[in-house]
Amino acid sequence: MLRIKTLIRSAAALGIAAGIVASAAACGSSSSSSKSGSSAAAAASGGTAASQLRLGYFANVTHATAMVGVAHGDFAKALGTTKLSTQIYNAGPAEMTALLGGQLDAAYVGPSSALSAYVQSHGEALRIVAGATTGGAELVVKPSITSAAQLKGKVLATPQKGNTQDVALRYWLKQQGLTANPDGTGDVSVDPQDNATTLDQFKAGHIDGAWLPEPWASRLVAEAGAKVLVDEKDLWPNGQFATTNLVVSTDFLKKHPDTVKALIDGQIAANAWITSDPANAQKLVNSELKRLTGKALTDAEIARSFTEQKVTNDPDASTLQTALDHAVAVDLLKKTDLHGIFDLSILNAELTKNGQSAVSDAGLGQK
Structure with a gap:
């Protein structure tokens, strides 16, 4: 015990x-x-x-x-x-x-x-x-965002702090020269939350994107008009x-x-x-x-x-x-x-x- x-x-x-x-x-x-x-x-x-x-x-x-x-x-x-x-x-x-x-x-x-x-x-x-x-994980964002540099000052979601997509997002941001600290501070604010909440928050315009597993990335694309900024397969050898x-x-x-x-x-x-x-x-x-x-x-x-x-x-x-x-x-x-x-x-x-x-x-x- x-x-x-x-x-x-x-x-x-x-x-x-x-x-x-x-x-x-x-x-x-x-x-x-x-x-x-x-x-x-x-x-x-x-x-x-x-x-x-x-x-x-x-x-x-x-x-x-x-x-x-x-x-x-x-x-x-x-x-x-x-x-x-x-x-x-x-x-x-x-x-x-x-x-x-x-x-x-x-x-x-x-x-x-x-x-x-x-x-x-x-x-x-x-x-x-x-x-x-x-496979099956993507960073989907508002259509107006076309580059990593445009994420500065934005709010992005992940399923939970420390989960696989959360780590992937924070590491990718670091590779782009952007900070996303575990306490929520930094160039980009990462807001871990339930996936269903993420869909609602994106539709309402309260967040700018999210790094999500399937089917949630597809749901943001199909239901909320998000676009894919990063397909995680592109970041790994042979996908x-x-x-x-x-x-x-x-x-x-x-x-x-x-x-x-x-x-x-x-x-x-x-x-x-x-x-x-x-x-x-x-x-x-x-x-x-x-x-x-x-x-x-x-x-x-x-x-x-x-x-x-x-x-x-x-x-x-x-x-x-x-x-x-x-x-x-x-x-x-x-x-x-x-x-x-x-x-x-x-x-x-x-x-x-x-x-x-x-x-x-x-x-x-x-x-």
């Missing part, structure tokens, strides 16, 4: 805990559970199947893997008798506070938020066990960067590797279905967005969102050190040895079993 309290205090010191209640309320956080009578999680070495798996994710297109895994039944089928309980979050910092506090066993989350939890727990709290999404990864509590992974294996099997199945049947995948994700948020996307918005990102089982491990370097550069994290943050052993075994290529941990696997 003392260790958990210490982790939560550390997370709060970084700003992770700030807004957890507001985030949950603003995005209409909800939970669901599913159960299957057949057991498909019996073939992992060591540990026992957990009676329950508590999984966090976002109502975002960049979390299509999770939404399809739940709604298409891939997770339930793979987990067998293990009950799946889900919780929805607006952004990663609040979600990682829940994981640090023992309220989640696994989570789909952006790399910067995963890094925050890893750094604050001194490498103890979690392991990245798979990728989920690459490849992790937007969403699957992380698991280290303690849960040690106790229940067979359940983690089942979750990964469900993900592999979900991603295979999304890739093979994108039209129906878009429809299913859109129906889940309506269920979770109360509002479906237009056909144009869901289509644009899907073209901006793609599902993957590869965590793009080679980009994680860069993500940490960016967070350090904007004073949101401290330098940390990342060796041990990845454990892709189960993923690679299951990929190989399914006739797919193993993925790299970029030398940052278990010590």
Whole structure:
């Protein structure tokens, strides 16, 4: 108990805990559970199947893997008798506070938020066990803004302080010679807020733009007349960067590797279905967005969102050190040895079993 309290205090010191209640309320956080009578999680070495798996994710297109895994039944089928309980979050910092506090066993989350939890727990709290999404994040602004220089004195939004898009925006601004300090001061004021609030604030003219994941960037473009100033894919080699990864509590992974294996099997199945049947995948994700948020996307918005990102089982491990370097550069994290943050052993075994290529941990696997 003392260790958990210490982790939560550390997370709060970084700003992770700030807004957890507001985030949950603003995005209409909800939970669901599913159960299957057949057991498909019996073939992992060591540990026992957990009676329950508590999984966090976002109502975002960049979390299509999770939404399809739940709604298409891939997770339930793979987990067998293990009950799946889900919780929805607006952004990663609040979600990682829940994981640090023992309220989640696994989570789909952006790399910067995963890094925050890893750094604050001194490498103890979690392991990245798979990728989920690459791409799907943009800086969208008022049409009158055509250059970085015009952002001076402007207000830009992100999903939450310290989340993946927040770090990306602050680092990009620094590269343009503009300051955006963690306390809100500087050449550009960064105002972290719930994504739905960002859409309303942009429509009302109270903010000038936002760095957002899909579908929110597409919604600002389609519904509010925003234009894309920066597509984050253009900032990374070959346009490849992790937007969403699957992380698991280290303690849960040690106790229940067979359940983690089942979750990964469900993900592999979900991603295979999304890739093979994108039209129906878009429809299913859109129906889940309506269920979770109360509002479906237009056909144009869901289509644009899907073209901006793609599902993957590869965590793009080679980009994680860069993500940490960016967070350090904007004073949101401290330098940390990342060796041990990845454990892709189960993923690679299951990929190989399914006739797919193993993925790299970029030398940052278990010590």
